[in-house]
Amino acid sequence: MSTLESPQRSPARRIDGKACAERVLAEVAEGVRQLASEGVTPGLAVVLVGEDPASQVYVRNKVRQAHTVGIRSLEHRFDADLSQAELLALIDRLNRDPEVSGILVQLPLPAHIDEQAVIQAIVPAKDVDGFHCENAGALWQGLPALIPCTPMGCMRLLHETCGDLTGKHAVVVGRSNIVGKPMAALLLQANCTVTLVHSRSRDAAAICRQADIMVAAVGRPGMIDATWLKPGAVVIDVGINRIEETHDGEHRTRLVGDVDHASAERLVAALTPVPGGVGPMTIACLMHNTLIAARTLHRRAASLAMA
Numbered sequence: 001m002s003t004l005e006s007p008q009r010s011p012a013r014r015i016d017g018k019a020c021a022e023r024v025l026a027e028v029a030e031g032v033r034q035l036a037s038e039g040v041t042p043g044l045a046v047v048l049v050g051e052d053p054a055s056q057v058y059v060r061n062k063v064r065q066a067h068t069v070g071i072r073s074l075e076h077r078f079d080a081d082l083s084q085a086e087l088l089a090l091i092d093r094l095n096r097d098p099e100v101s102g103i104l105v106q107l108p109l110p111a112h113i114d115e116q117a118v119i120q121a122i123v124p125a126k127d128v129d130g131f132h133c134e135n136a137g138a139l140w141q142g143l144p145a146l147i148p149c150t151p152m153g154c155m156r157l158l159h160e161t162c163g164d165l166t167g168k169h170a171v172v173v174g175r176s177n178i179v180g181k182p183m184a185a186l187l188l189q190a191n192c193t194v195t196l197v198h199s200r201s202r203d204a205a206a207i208c209r210q211a212d213i214m215v216a217a218v219g220r221p222g223m224i225d226a227t228w229l230k231p232g233a234v235v236i237d238v239g240i241n242r243i244e245e246t247h248d249g250e251h252r253t254r255l256v257g258d259v260d261h262a263s264a265e266r267l268v269a270a271l272t273p274v275p276g277g278v279g280p281m282t283i284a285c286l287m288h289n290t291l292i293a294a295r296t297l298h299r300r301a302a303s304l305a306m307a
């Protein structure tokens with residue numbers, strides 16, 4: 001085939017999130033061993049309200065991963081009719097429990113519970129999701145903070161793929177408090193020029209075609225195809241969408257991202273797969289945050305004891 005008529009780009013590098021997550025987990029395990037020598041075991045409390053099957057899978061994965069790196073982890077599971085007052089009472093207990101270094105309340109919560117009220121009730125030092133206003137504000141001001149796990153994982157993948165990000169135009173599609181906004185803050189801190197695209201943006205595809213770095217966090221299967229991408233871009237697909245499919249007469253569900261991989265692959269330089277991309281990094285970074293929280297709480301208690 002003529003290379004002039006059909007410029008054959010080499011297929012995109014597949015960014016291996018699973019392998020990178022293993023490296024992060026190995027670092028965390030080493031940190032946990034060091035802390036153990038000071039007599040401290042990090043503890044992670046995971047709170048799940050309701051029966052959402054996907055949430056159950058994630059929560060189980062989180063608890064299992066915690067144990068593999070030496071973090072003590074306890075799952076607190078409730079029926080969907082748990083009251084907000086009961087949930088806040090649990091948070092209060094976990095806030096005071098010296099064995100608990102990190103608290104994660106799985107989102108979304110049932111509609112009768114005010115998610116913000118619950119998130120803001122978590123003591124910021126144990127907010128391993130980095131969703132509390134104090135951590136979110138500290139992140140934007142460049143102060144020490146617990147950083148949301150998914151954006152942290154994306155940054156690690158970007159640094160391993162691109163090295164220095166200075167001067168690159170990064171476009172983030174999605175502006176949620178848990179992915180899009182903190183992602184933008186981290187990219188800005190890494191000296192990118194940052195654009196946030198959302199459902200009210202005009203000419204979203206044209207803006208995205210200018211991106212050296214594209215982070216897709218929308219929740220729409222395959223929305224971002226080759227017509228949204230610049231040749232040679234580095235693409236991080238945060239989307240986790242479960243789609244129903246009939247294949248050879250067999251009905252099943254499949255996990256896909258927000259990027260249309262079949263069309264993007266021939267155009268871009270590197271791309272994270274779904275599954276096996278950002279998902280495993282999110283869990284690894286949660287373990288990292290739990291270690292950091294345990295260490296910070298321990299040092300704080302030790303310096304109070306000295307005073």
Ligand SMILES: NC(=O)C1=CN([C@@H]2O[C@H](COP(=O)(O)OP(=O)(O)OC[C@H]3O[C@@H](n4cnc5c(N)ncnc54)[C@H](OP(=O)(O)O)[C@@H]3O)[C@@H](O)[C@H]2O)C=CC1
Nearest residue numbers: 150174175176179198199217218219238239240278279282
């Ligand atoms: N891999 C992982 O570890 C994680 C994956 N996820 C996945 O990432 C995706 C995003 O999650 P999350 O941020 O919580 O989702 P939200 O639903 O909270 O936010 C989605 C964002 O996408 C924007 N959006 C929706 N439609 C369009 C459109 N047509 N064009 C441009 N922007 C649009 C919305 O805009 P607006 O604000 O205007 O409504 C919103 O800002 C989901 O698939 C989720 O499952 C989430 C967390 C972790």
Ligand SMILES: Nc1nc(=O)c2c([nH]1)NC[C@@H]1CN(c3ccc(C(=O)N[C@@H](CCC(=O)O)C(=O)O)cc3)C=[N+]21
Nearest residue numbers: 058104105106107108129240275276277279280282283
């Ligand atoms: N308080 C809170 N914190 C969160 O961090 C949080 C949350 N609530 N609610 C839901 C979203 C989603 N999320 C994922 C984590 C791991 C995978 C993951 O490990 N995915 C695997 C596949 C898992 C599978 O097969 O289903 C992968 O992409 O390879 C996916 C999604 C965390 N979230």
Ligand SMILES: [Mg+2]
Nearest residue numbers: 109110111115
């Ligand atoms: Mg809700």
